[in-house]
Amino acid sequence: MSKSNIEEINRNIYDFKNKDEYDFKIKKGLTPEIIEEISNQKNDPDWMREFRLKALETYNKLELPTWGPDLSELNMDEIATYVRPKTSLNNSWDDVPDDIKDTFDKLGIPEAEKTSLAGVGAQYDSEVVYHSMKEDLIKQGVIYTDMETAVREYPEMVKEHFMKCVPVNDHKFVALHGAVWSGGSFVYVPKGIKVEVPLQSYFRLNSPESGQFEHTLIIVDEGASLHFIEGCSAPKYNKVNLHAGCVELYVKDNAYLRYSTIENWSKNMLNLNTKKAIVGKNAKMEWVSGSFGSKISMLYPMSILNGENAKTEFTGISFAGKGQNLDNGFKVVHNAPNTSSLVNAKSISKNGGICTYRSLVRVNEIAKNSKCSVSCESLMLDDISRSDTIPTADVRTDEVEFSHEAKIGKISDKTIFYLMSRGLTEEDAKAMIVRGFAYPISKELPVEYAAEMNNLINLELEGSIG
């Protein structure tokens, strides 16, 4: 991609906001009555209504995490957990209301759909407003739809998998998610089907003092393959917004799934997202993750390698600026022989931002001849920023190859002088160094996301001098 392309992206594209117009906004707070009301509004089947109410009970029993960033500013009495946009699900952009369509236009979604995607879902606040997939995939039996439609039309498949990979009692915000979830994507790729072109869902939260709780459930059946892309953003408001999505991925025997994300939430967002994959025999799960926005992020995608020869890779980058505390990482459980995991995590912090890489590697006794290799590298752009690495390893067999490498660095004045002597301004020089640092990650992203990431880096570094 060329530099000029990146510069042409309008810097305001993430922060523009539409009027807070909606069809229905639930009152703030979290009570059984409110959950019942959400369930009514969504026409849930009985099992789902009961599921939600039970999840609320679990939520009330669980404590906030005793580690990681301070979440005490989150007050659920101030958050509206369900906001239905003023439109229903459409399969043509022409039917999406102008201001909402305009939002996704600015984010480049319809354009990407034409050029580089096999299917697109777009969620605005709590509901999916657009969904479409190429005809040939439909013919091959691929299912790609919003979660509500899946609950209605594929109840057996949903019941078998919904919150089984991520159980409701996993932690407090998973329980919250179980109670108030809305929107998200459901994908099923039948046995042996290779989806060559990616599917992408984009989640946009426009409404202030609200939460987004989309549920993504993907099943890649035996021998099938898929690349799924997820994008998120929101405009900035003065009060806290909450994102507590849940992603459950089932990668069956001999299957392949790559899950790419750019999370670019506004800096009033608490991003408490949970993502997990169960990986079968000879299957491979790849995570590619960019975490830029949000005030606080706690995000630790997890692969559970349940089948022999299962493999996983995590490639991720976090970028924390002023007032941001990004506590991200990766978890892997080696639960079968000959499994392997490869982690390449990077972080950039500047202007007082805090990046923490928090990880868990567990190798069970059964996982003989497994391999795990972790590399994390951080770059701090000044003296007031912070970077921590908190790895945990729980290895229960001797027959394992395990390595962990951590590196923390700063940009040297010499390097900046060198680049400035070639005509680059100090800002250009820093941006080039940071883009280079991020390159091993950005090259794994879809092209337009790599461009977006570079653009974000440039935006983040603007005004960072002096």
Add this chain to the structure above:
Amino acid sequence: MSENLLEIKDLYVSAGEKEILKGINLKINKGEIHVIMGPNGSGKSTTANAIFNNPSYKKTNGKIEFCNEDITNLRTDEIARKGVFMSFQLPEEIPGVSVTNFLKYAKNKATGKPVKIFEFKDELKKYMDELNMNPKNMERSLNVGFSGGEKKKNEILQMLVLNPKLAILDETDSGLDVDAIRTVSKGIEMFKNNENGVLIITHNTKILSSLKVDYVHVLVDGKIVKTGTQELAKEIEEKGYSQYK
């Protein structure tokens, strides 16, 4: 008839508490190759860094003009964009930025015009051929894992691509074998024309045997103690600097 390119007037420069340059005067015209020679610690590299206004060095007196314009207090990048280039003694490594992308970006900044990618790649390939550089280096991260010689050649490559009005070569010949020095000299000859100038900073004379220079300045303890022609370099090669101390 010769036109003024660089003029340094009574320049005093300190690094930290220490005064390093103590009244330098130097004038380079278009079409000329100048050499500053001197023992270690005499202030050679400081001169190069001072021209480029490296913030680690402080100018306490004097003035630097480039094409009759005062550049004494311009920022490093502004000076670069006026057409000054410096080949570094120890070039920095930039992981994740390929030689091609770096040079394309820098050329774009230097000229203010978009770079045509195919023409640019052809040009790059031609220069790399001339400099006996491995074409695979084009896609490698800038200077990362390059040998000492590869880094120096890469500096010369940058000089050719950016095509400045004045090229300052700071110890570009140091640590190079005979073949590499010949290649560097060849690069300088390719670059050189009647409209530009070269300032070579060195502590030995090897590079001067394959290059025709116009002036040789001897820098000792922060002062230019003697200026002469190529003959002066030969004299120093034989007798060393001790006579100037």
